[in-house]
Amino acid sequence: MQAEEDTLENMVYEAELEIKNAEGLHMRPAMQFVDIANRFDSDITVGNGETNVDGKSIMQISMLAATCGTRLRVKAEGPDAQEAVNALRELVEEKHFDEPTPKR
């Protein structure tokens, strides 16, 4: 995780988030992700190591095929970058989209 000051208005903030629910980032979680991302003014990009997509587009997020255990790089750029990344971290890692984690 790192924050760098671009200008006073434009922060860049990123974090690596791990998908923890067993079914992965299928459409329902993807919609939750996009809903939260769209609450912020910052631009949000999400990368899986191969591709980077727009975190506010449901079609693009669905393209990530992020299975359980996948680590996604989430980057926000804008006035509320840090809040955006924190909100997404809570959804993905703490709430794991209100879905079950794998049975061990």
Place this chain on the structure above:
Amino acid sequence: MKFADFVCFEAAVPELRACDRDGVIAELVLSLDKAGRLAKGKCEEVTAEVIKREREASTGMGKGVAVPHVKHKAVKDIVAVIGQSSVGIDFFALDKQPVYSVILLVSSTDDPDRHLQAMENIFKHLQQERFRKFLRQCHSSEQIEELLIEADEDPSL
């Protein structure tokens, strides 16, 4: 994953008769059933489950496409069917616009990763304006199959 790995081409419906969401879902599931891709006697159950899922949140993602889907024991491996409507269907889409191309997906209950890989492939292409336009222009099962095979070969389509 490629379209050819999971799309049942012979079940494609180039001109849907139904013009409402639930009717379209029923028509596409029935077509999969007729093609022998569902376990015996499961057609109505799968239809009901897809509709139930669709009511929770629309899979009409905008730009004239919808991807209704369900995980169900009626299939051992993932299978999809494509339907086209020239009049447009109200799918309660996110952008409130009618839907012209429907990709209905039934996934097995025990392989969530395969479901995600199929979705990745579907959206990779549906995102491309050119692909959506070509799909809308398909008026026969053969044309749909040709387009999808071409898309499998050409990642930019």
